[in-house]
Amino acid sequence: MSFGKRALRFHCSECDTAIEEEGFDLPGFDYMSESHADGIGTEDVDFQCPECDKEYTVQITNSFDNFEAQIYAEPKIRVQLSVVELPDFDDEFDYQDYLKSYVPTEPKDRFSHSLELIADMLTSAKAVTSYPVFHRMLFLQYMAMMEAYLCDRLVLLVQGIEPVRIKLIQNYNSLKNQQYPLVALASDPNLITKKTVSFLKAQLYHELDAVDNLYQAALGASPFVDEKNKKFLKEATINRHHCVHREGKDNDGVVLTEVNEAYVQEVCSQITALVENIETVYKAEIESIQPVIPF
Structure with a gap:
């Protein structure tokens, strides 16, 4: 499976500025793992608010090519993540x-x-x-x-x-x-x-x-x-x-x-x-x- 354009968006908890980012890395999923839980991949991505400079770490999780994003330090912040799936032409x-x-x-x-x-x-x-x-x-x-x-x-x-x-x-x-x-x-x-x-x-x-x-x-x-x-x-x-x-x-x-x-x-x-x-x-x-x- 391959993925193209990806975008992440959330609002700063300090100044309510919208923080948007594209082009970051996505975690992989280990299809060879013995269990689904063992195959889940994660990737930490660091962001900084362009208005007040507050720093955030967003953890992206890949659970069998289903992606979720969350800021564990501030779980109330709703993080929107969109990932475009590309056709797989390996076959x-x-x-x-x-x-x-x-x-x-x-x-x-x-x-x-x-x-x-x-x-x-x-x-x-x-x-x-x-x-x-x-x-x-x-x-x-x-x-x-x-x-x-x-x-x-x-x-x-x-x-x-x-x-x-x-x-x-x-x-x-x-x-x-x-x-x-x-x-x-x-x-x-x-x-x-x-x-x-x-x-x-x-x-x-x-x-x-x-x-x-x-x-x-x-x-x-x-x-x-x-x-x-x-x-x-x-x-x-x-x-x-x-x-x-x-x-x-x-x-x-x-x-x-x-x-x-x-x-x-x-x-x-x-x-x-x-x-x-x-x-x-x-x-x-x-x-x-x-x-x-x-x-």
């Missing part, structure tokens, strides 16, 4: 669990992280990777990752760059024609940004023609690698519909045998190419809203 399994639960905030990082998790999952999936239902599940996951990325990337660019936001409003009819009372604009200087972002979040990002129009209106270039890339992914959205709404059957009730391992791999490749193209084509805009690392 490789716990550390891997932590990595799997971690979700990056940046759209490209989140997409790449999801790819890594899927790759890790595939190494453990074994026989189920041959099941048609597994292919459909994986296919839908890739499509969901694409839709989330397309939405999040555009929202961040429109939200963070005023010229991009203005171009989108000027060039996209559904936004250009919206009207708001002057009192609403005067009451909230961020109203236009909020309404624009809200509009973008409400769109369906598997409707790829609409997505293409949104990106071109805001950024002046298509997000797709080329027409072949767009055509393939548009056809994939049809299969997405059949998998979501008809459990992998088309409108005639015929099972989509084409959604197999090779097809799913190609879907992943085409979506990854789309994401990489967006990161390249709009590189300047993306870098302008990313925080500068100070080292």
Whole structure:
């Protein structure tokens, strides 16, 4: 067990000044002791009142990682002790669990992280990777990752760059024609940004023609690698519909045998190419809203 930030606080019995301290040592607990009582650890920490200079000795007790603090010379003084427990990554399994639960905030990082998790999952999936239902599940996951990325990337660019936001409003009819009372604009200087972002979040990002129009209106270039890339992914959205709404059957009730391992791999490749193209084509805009690392 490891511990991070720790803080101790009490009031001076002479002048009632609050005495606060951080960063002091904590006692350990002897897990190998024959009895619980024998394992209890203690640590004496000396403090001085910053106002009247009265000195105190606080004894901190560790009873199986439960900490208590007391001033035995003046037991009526109430000592507040707070200790933050840190995750223990000595166990490789716990550390891997932590990595799997971690979700990056940046759209490209989140997409790449999801790819890594899927790759890790595939190494453990074994026989189920041959099941048609597994292919459909994986296919839908890739499509969901694409839709989330397309939405999040555009929202961040429109939200963070005023010229991009203005171009989108000027060039996209559904936004250009919206009207708001002057009192609403005067009451909230961020109203236009909020309404624009809200509009973008409400769109369906598997409707790829609409997505293409949104990106071109805001950024002046298509997000797709080329027409072949767009055509393939548009056809994939049809299969997405059949998998979501008809459990992998088309409108005639015929099972989509084409959604197999090779097809799913190609879907992943085409979506990854789309994401990489967006990161390249709009590189300047993306870098302008990313925080500068100070080292």
